[in-house]
Amino acid sequence: MTQLTQEFEREKTREAALAISNLTFGYPKQEEIFQGLNLQIRPGERVGLIGPNGSGKTTLFLLICGILTPGSGEIQLFGKPVEMGEFRPEIGLVFQNPDDQLFTTSVRDDVAFGPENMNLDAEEVENRVRTALSVTGVEELIDRVPQNLSGGEKCMVAIASVLAMQPQIILYDEPTANLDMRARRRLIQFLQNSQETYLVSTHDLEVILEVCDRVLLLDEGHIVADGNPREVMGDKQLMEAHGLEKPHSLMPHQE
Numbered sequence: 493m494t495q496l497t498q499e500f501e502r503e504k505t506r507e508a509a510l511a512i513s514n515l516t517f518g519y520p521k522q523e524e525i526f527q528g529l530n531l532q533i534r535p536g537e538r539v540g541l542i543g544p545n546g547s548g549k550t551t552l553f554l555l556i557c558g559i560l561t562p563g564s565g566e567i568q569l570f571g572k573p574v575e576m577g578e579f580r581p582e583i584g585l586v587f588q589n590p591d592d593q594l595f596t597t598s599v600r601d602d603v604a605f606g607p608e609n610m611n612l613d614a615e616e617v618e619n620r621v622r623t624a625l626s627v628t629g630v631e632e633l634i635d636r637v638p639q640n641l642s643g644g645e646k647c648m649v650a651i652a653s654v655l656a657m658q659p660q661i662i663l664y665d666e667p668t669a670n671l672d673m674r675a676r677r678r679l680i681q682f683l684q685n686s687q688e689t690y691l692v693s694t695h696d697l698e699v700i701l702e703v704c705d706r707v708l709l710l711d712e713g714h715i716v717a718d719g720n721p722r723e724v725m726g727d728k729q730l731m732e733a734h735g736l737e738k739p740h741s742l743m744p745h746q747e
């Protein structure tokens with residue numbers, strides 16, 4: 493690499509919302525999942541993450557958030573390295589199962605938890621709780637017990653609890669799993685109007701077509717395709733080679 497190319501690469505990493513270089517990771521006593529993964533996401537990008545079961549999507553999210561530590565390599569958020577266990581309010585993770593995110597006895601307390609940990613004053617915390625619940629369309633649930641909510645309601649409250657920290661980048665892990673058609677449609681509309689940079693990991697490929705401008709296909713820890721969702725997911729051979737199906741809406745009779 494020439495000096496100029498190196499400087500160009502460094503500049504790109506500094507400007508990226510997320511920059512992953514040479515990432516390796518394996519769970520203890522298991523084969524490595526990632527063996528030198530590289531990825532950059534620019535501010536404002538809406539990226540889908542697809543791949544067969546066990547391809548490493550959730551693991552990648554946990555690494556990006558500093559919940560797991562890489563074997564080697566580096567992950568940077570907005571030019572600053574991620575350190576394991578460090579609280580980084582600029583990133584939010586919406587867990588696949590909302591029950592992992594909601595653990596207090598009121599929706600208000602769950603949504604307030606993040607902002608309170610950012611040492612904001614009470615008025616600002618209340619403002620953030622109200623705004624996050626309003627953006628996700630579930631303001632009326634503020635005094636409810638999270639455990640008694642429906643799956644769709646829990647999902648939106650879990651998203652609100654992340655939005656209350658006003659992250660600049662959000663990772664959504666299987667956000668439409670367990671949602672009925674109406675709740676799924678509401679989530680799609682929410683994502684379409686959302687202002688943050690985001691990554692959505694999902695097996696619901698139609699969602700990617702509706703809410704993402706870029707898609708990554710992950711298999712056995714490698715990004716095997718990276719590009720426009722219609723082009724990548726419209727490639728039947730590529731999709732089938734990695735245990736996936738071309739989405740119905742991209743079938744010839746649907747176009």
Ligand SMILES: Nc1ncnc2c1ncn2[C@@H]1O[C@H](COP(=O)(O)OP(=O)(O)OP(=O)(O)O)[C@@H](O)[C@H]1O
Nearest residue numbers: 519520522525543544545546547548549550551552
């Ligand atoms: N805590 C853990 N300890 C050991 N192995 C794990 C752990 N979590 C995940 N794995 C393994 O790591 C691999 C990647 O799992 P991961 O959950 O990241 O995949 P995924 O792409 O999110 O899968 P899915 O689409 O099924 O949700 C799998 O082989 C899985 O069995």
